[in-house]
Amino acid sequence: MRAVKAPRVDCPVTAKALDSEWVERFPGLSRLEPETKELLLTRGKIVTMPQKAVIFGPGNSPENMLFLLDGTVRVQQVSETGHEIVLYRINAGESCVLTTACLLAYDDYSAEGIAETDVQAAAVPRQMFDDLVARSSSFRNFVFAAFSKRITDLFLIIDEVAFQRIDVRLAHKLVELAKGRDTISATHQMLSVELGTAREVISRQLQEFQRRKWVELSRGTIKILERNKLEGLAKRSD
Amino acid sequence: MRAVKAPRVDCPVTAKALDSEWVERFPGLSRLEPETKELLLTRGKIVTMPQKAVIFGPGNSPENMLFLLDGTVRVQQVSETGHEIVLYRINAGESCVLTTACLLAYDDYSAEGIAETDVQAAAVPRQMFDDLVARSSSFRNFVFAAFSKRITDLFLIIDEVAFQRIDVRLAHKLVELAKGRDTISATHQMLSVELGTAREVISRQLQEFQRRKWVELSRGTIKILERNKLEGLAKRSD
DNA sequence: TTGCGCTATGTGACTTTGTCACTGAGAGAC
DNA sequence: GTCTCTCAGTGACAAAGTCACATAGCGCAA
Structure with missing residues (x-):
């Protein structure tokens, strides 16, 4: 549950030469x-x-x-x-x-x-x-x-x-995070924070997507196989 | 589900004498x-x-x-x-x-x-x-x-x-809507819109509050019997 | 290479919340 | 009174979240 906090780096405000443009x-x-x-x-x-x-x-x-x-x-x-x-x-x-x-x-x-x-x-x-x-x-x-x-x-x-279903939201987020590429580097935990839900929920939903051959899962990465299908599901929210 | 829309009155902008203060x-x-x-x-x-x-x-x-x-x-x-x-x-x-x-x-x-x-x-x-x-x-x-x-x-x-539980949110909202008084004029439908949930969910939760003798329900109104209890529950969100 | 430790992921049982399709109950209109 | 609304209650079920673990991948050090 508790996500790992990024270490507080306290904003090392490094002044640089002025980029005039x-x-x-x-x-x-x-x-x-x-x-x-x-x-x-x-x-x-x-x-x-x-x-x-x-x-x-x-x-x-x-x-x-x-x-x-x-x-x-x-x-x-x-x-x-x-x-x-x-x-x-x-x-x-x-x-x-x-x-x-x-x-x-x-x-x-x-x-x-x-x-x-x-x-x-x-x-x-x-x-x-x-x-x-x-x-x-x-x-x-x-x-x-x-x-x-x-x-x-x-x-x-x-x-x-x-009001949106979690499968729709996840599909939407996957397409968004892919930014046109076909693999996403993200853990299920990270995705759950994106959507404000639980890690298990994401894991199960991703498994369902994998079962349908829309994605391929491996540790820390998600490969999109059927972008169209994901977009089709996601469209129900736009 | 579909809530009744207020009739579109189209903003009858009635200009009045200037209240200079x-x-x-x-x-x-x-x-x-x-x-x-x-x-x-x-x-x-x-x-x-x-x-x-x-x-x-x-x-x-x-x-x-x-x-x-x-x-x-x-x-x-x-x-x-x-x-x-x-x-x-x-x-x-x-x-x-x-x-x-x-x-x-x-x-x-x-x-x-x-x-x-x-x-x-x-x-x-x-x-x-x-x-x-x-x-x-x-x-x-x-x-x-x-x-x-x-x-x-x-x-x-x-x-x-x-992230908040619905009972906590409802208790909070009831206290808020009561504004210090002890009865609230609101239908379950209206309360469900306040919290963005379903009418049935509100009905069930209110029944639970009534069972505990925290409130008394009647058509269109809710009477608060135990404000303290509601506040106690609500506090888990503030 | 093997084992250790960390993190990521899988899983089942359970609770809570949301959905659906109804039923019944007040309350005003006629 | 009866009709017609709106409001509230209900049970069965689906979806999502919680909890307590089990297992699996991977870097790394012995």
């Missing part, structure tokens, strides 16, 4: 007013964090808003019951504003952000963030769009957790 | 700069909606941001499966920014807002909202605090739906 990598930011860009570039610090670093978590409010340049951050909830569930991922080109904002406002939240890969991000101080929101209407759009996306995603998760 | 009723707004207040008061319109009005819903993006002056709005999700779940409520002194923002960004969302009582609200046009965010740092705080609150609430709901 990072702003351009954000679709929402590249259209900013030139002087706003200038501000971001001169005052934002580029930081890196190693894989498995806990970027934020209970009792660890971040000082800065992060804009992810490279890598992905997994945000997951740890329940008092010891259960875990993945809420969403932040990918390169997205920002943590939402989570960060929450953390700043409520420190009794229970979500944590973990670097799934080595991560490079631009850190923007709170004060400067506020400044940017005030000055730039495109920045406001960027921020509110990010909020909106996250919130609709959360709505979706609630819907899935509450 | 409404801004003061918002804890977060009363400390605004005088000129910001002035702007809100002169440009915001006061609107009223009758109980059961659908304030927003699928295919009905609101033009304006609403600040609730009186009454409460229930926001709930309607799943494709026909299931429903209450996500949160907006009370007097709170704003719909979050939901509104979502609706503006993604119109394929599936949440709807329903007036639980007659509702009075101040409507602020989108453009003006943006303006206020730009000008006033206290307004920004107000908005971001609202977002943060909602998001942490959503995190909580996910946790509950995924």
Whole structure:
């Protein structure tokens, strides 16, 4: 049950030489007013964090808003019951504003952000963030769009957790995690956290998929044999 | 299963005489700069909606941001499966920014807002909202605090739906809905929507509570006999 | 190579929750 | 009264979660 915690690495914020072009990598930011860009570039610090670093978590409010340049951050909830569930991922080109904002406002939240890969991000101080929101209407759009996306995603998760069958959700998640490839490196335990369910449930469901020859299982990996079938099952949720 | 839909009343936005003091009723707004207040008061319109009005819903993006002056709005999700779940409520002194923002960004969302009582609200046009965010740092705080609150609430709901036992959740909800009084006017169907579960599940659980003499049931109402016991059970979630 | 220890996975019995297809009971309308 | 709604109760069953183990793969050290 109790998942193994990633070791708390305490965010070794390694400042690096300024990559003057990072702003351009954000679709929402590249259209900013030139002087706003200038501000971001001169005052934002580029930081890196190693894989498995806990970027934020209970009792660890971040000082800065992060804009992810490279890598992905997994945000997951740890329940008092010891259960875990993945809420969403932040990918390169997205920002943590939402989570960060929450953390700043409520420190009794229970979500944590973990670097799934080595991560490079631009850190923007709170004060400067506020400044940017005030000055730039495109920045406001960027921020509110990010909020909106996250919130609709959360709505979706609630819907899935509450009302979707586990076989449908698992099929969906397998296709998603495969990202077009045909093997997935993940333990049943990891998948159970993705869906907020029990490891045994995943094991049994995967066995059923294997029995139908949709997948082939081996220790730590899942090979997809019939993507179509999985997608067909998953479609009942979209 | 299929819950009865409230009739679509299409938001009869009844403009009323300007109540010049409404801004003061918002804890977060009363400390605004005088000129910001002035702007809100002169440009915001006061609107009223009758109980059961659908304030927003699928295919009905609101033009304006609403600040609730009186009454409460229930926001709930309607799943494709026909299931429903209450996500949160907006009370007097709170704003719909979050939901509104979502609706503006993604119109394929599936949440709807329903007036639980007659509702009075101040409507602020989108453009003006943006303006206020730009000008006033206290307004920004107000908005971001609202977002943060909602998001942490959503995190909580996910946790509950995924990991909490139904008896614990029901006990919790009963105490919450009682608001200190000792009788609740609600059908089992309504309670099942509150928790995103099935009516039968609620019925059975309530019967169990009645068997223990914690509550007394009658058509459409629940009388709480042993609030302490309910709270004791509910505490296992907080 | 063998055995050790760790982690991943398999399994059966059981509980809880959700589903389905009904039945019956109040309560207002006529 | 009787009709017609909505609300609540019920039993059989399916799906999902829990618990307590058993077993299996794999790296590694003796």
